Amino acid sequence: MRCPFLREAHVQSCQASPFRKQIVRSGGAAGERCGTAAWRECSVARELTEEHPSAGTCPFHSESLVQYCSTAPVTKFIPWSDQAFSRCGSESHRFCDLYLALARTPAPAAIPGEPAPATADADGIPVPGWLWFASSHTWLDIASDGVCHIGVDAFLARTLGGIDRVQFVTSKGLERPAAVLTVRDVDITVSFPNPVFITAVNGALRADPARLARDPYGLGWLFEGIVRDRTVVGNGTPKIADGLLRGSAATAWMRREGLRLRALAEAASERISGVRLAADGGLPAPGLIRTLPHEEALRLSHLLLSTSTDEERFS
Template sequence: MNCPFFKEQQVKYCGAAGYRKMILLDGADTGHERCSGPFHTECSVAGRAGSPQTGLADTAAPVCPFLRQSLVQYCTAAAFQKFVPASEPSLLRCGRPAYRYCDLYRTTVPVDSFRSAGSPPCCSGLGGQEARPICAPLHLDYAPNHMWLDRTAPGHCQIGIDAFLAGVLGSVEQLTFLTVAGVCQPWVVLTVRGVDLHLEFPRRIRISAANLYLRAEPVRLTADPYGAGWLFEGSTAESSEPDVPLVSGSKAASWVSEEYRRLDDYLSRQQQPVTSGHDATAGPALAPTAPLEHLSREQMLSLFSEFFSTHEIGRR
């Protein structure tokens, strides 16, 4: 399954020129072109270069012997068309279902195109005491530790974190991939305020790519969790153990709403001031968003374990 902007075409170029300018054959006007006819002998570049075989100018050839053809690949959505020598399309993201997570693709097509055919739009609602808006796209499935899985094509999948987890994290300083290939449970370490938080997808997949760009720009993880913040690309892998059940997109709104209520209850039970300078005698001061940014190290680890640890999921 190729990206609709991905193209393969024959190009022609001059093998004698110092700069290799490629011209698409499709639509090229070869009838009035010197290289493709007998007038190539008048070309100063060919004259200086001589015959590729003998080093002498080849006046008998019907087309210039330096005229070359090649198959190239390029993106029609890019402002500047860069031709690259053709290779197996599936080696590029443009030739795999993961093309839907390409930044250029996502900025070029309407948002509706990201959903599976026929699926309704992103569900919405309000969750918890703070009545936070819920964003949980219906075409995704959700792991109990708030990681999503997008079945981009039969056997192919993409993995990331949901908006609930992104909201709890607030901002991530550093992101470390502990798995980048092979059959395993995809695993990253998120560093928030100097604390390392381990996040593991509860199912094994065959990882084919990790979004290593997030190491340079971790803000994308929480700023765009369903798009540029994706974490892993892969294919489903056979497992001898029963799979952890996922929450389908159609049930995600009520589940996330319940999770917000659970989060509010959890923070209330902490009975700790969560902002510096808060009067402890005044009772708990709940942070409406990004609670991790206001908790102590121990509280952060405890909250993260309660809501986002795969071990805690197994225990529940």
């Protein structure tokens, strides 16, 4: 599905004019003169000669089909055949900054044969029902046209708090997507467990890394890719999502992760005398990693993201 904000228009321009100005065709006065015998009255056309001018239409009058974004602050017409709007013409538009500014969250990816999925709440952590979750606290969104996006989940984003720098370890081709997130003086490597054909990374995170924690399921996406292997491995799970969880199973796992984080935070608080890190009965305060001493922050992030098998992690 294409972006609902993408528009098409016929534009007219004058090839004789020193300034290229495109005017949307609307039957207005400028278009009428160029497309009729009245073009001979135009001073610009009169200055130039054309060997076999048409009597009815100005030879310098050109018309083309263009596309433009109706939400952009400045309208920019792009020839219809240009690839610049390839994102707008695919499901990839759901992760465009301008689209998200109006839609606020990516529209749920449709799941064939199921009603529109909702977002569950795992003790304060949102778990969108259409996303696949990996034990490495990364998520996967697969659109109907095979475009996929990967990011870190709201649980990890909350635990890290503000992120100071994002570096992409992988950026193109068939890879297991990985990135290094820097929080204060701690580097944390997050990786998606399955190979993905990466087509783009979210370069906006380099200039504004905080958007990752601010909007982990939208503006904070990390990788864009394409699902080339549509093989299904069991229960209708696409191969790219093998070993990942979705829906109620993902929500239950996220709740268990909350308990695990609390236990890790309490263990850390015992090592740091006099500092209480975990609130009774709930998740530790947001930005836990940022509040810990360097060694404890490294230890906790390693334990949280340690790569035992998915069967062990999800149990």
